[in-house]
Amino acid sequence: MDPVMKHLKPTTCKEAIQRWEEKTGLNASEAKEVIISFQWPPIEKMDNSLAVFVNVEKLSLSSNMIERISGINSLKNLRILSVARNAIKSFSGLEGIGDHLEELWISYNMIEKTRGVNLLKALKVLYIGNNLIRDWVEFNRLQEIPNLEDLLFINNPLWESMDTETWRTQAIKRLPNLKKLDSIPIVRATDDDDDS
Numbered sequence: 504m505d506p507v508m509k510h511l512k513p514t515t516c517k518e519a520i521q522r523w524e525e526k527t528g529l530n531a532s533e534a535k536e537v538i539i540s541f542q543w544p545p546i547e548k549m550d551n552s553l554a555v556f557v558n559v560e561k562l563s564l565s566s567n568m569i570e571r572i573s574g575i576n577s578l579k580n581l582r583i584l585s586v587a588r589n590a591i592k593s594f595s596g597l598e599g600i601g602d603h604l605e606e607l608w609i610s611y612n613m614i615e616k617t618r619g620v621n622l623l624k625a626l627k628v629l630y631i632g633n634n635l636i637r638d639w640v641e642f643n644r645l646q647e648i649p650n651l652e653d654l655l656f657i658n659n660p661l662w663e664s665m666d667t668e669t670w671r672t673q674a675i676k677r678l679p680n681l682k683k684l685d686s687i688p689i690v691r692a693t694d695d696d697d698d699s
Contacts (some may be wrong), residue, residue, distance in 0.1 A: 636661050
C-alpha cells in the first residue's frame with residue numbers, strides 16, 4: 504500500500520455530501536443530480552447518510568474505492584446510478600431501488616457474478632464493461648432484467664474469449680429485447696419485415 508494512503512482516512516459519504524453542498528451552494532435534500540465522484544481520499548463505504556438525497560434522480564459515486572452498494576434503498580426518485588471505477592463485487596444493495604432504477608453504470612469494477620439482477624425490474628441501461636464476468640451462466644442471468652435495452656459488456660473475460668461477430672450473435676440471441684449492444688444498435692433480420 505502507498506505510504507501516503509496509509510495515513511489518510513477515507514472520505515465518508517457525509518463529508519462528501521458536505522463538500523458537495525459547499526461547492527455547489529445547493530441543498531442535498533432538494534438536488535436532482537449529484538456527483539460525488541473522484542473524492543480524495545476516496546470514499547470506501549456507501550452509507551445511510553446518502554438517504555438525504557430524497558429528490559435525486561441521478562447519483563454518481565464513480566471513481567472512488569467503494570466495495571459494496573448500500574445506503575440508497577430509500578432513494579425513491581433515483582433513475583440513474585453511476586458507481587463505475589470502484590471495487591464493487593456484486594449487485595447486492597440495489598434491492599430497494601430495483602423498481603425504479605432505469606440506468607446502472609457499473610463498468611470498471613470487480614463483478615464476477617450477476618446474482619440479484621432480477622430485482623432490477625425497471626432497468627433499461629446496464630453498463631457493465633471492464634468487469635470479471637467470464638461465463639455464459641452469469642451472462643444469461645441478464646435475461647432476468649425484463650426491460651433491458653442497452654448493454655455495454657466489453658472487456659469482460661467472456662467478451663475477450665471470442666471474436667466480435669461470435670460475441671454479438673450469441674449475446675443478441677440470449678437477450679432478444681436488446682436494442683443496443685456495446686454502443687452499437689442492433690439490427691435484427693425481422694426488423695425488415697415490419698410494415699411500419
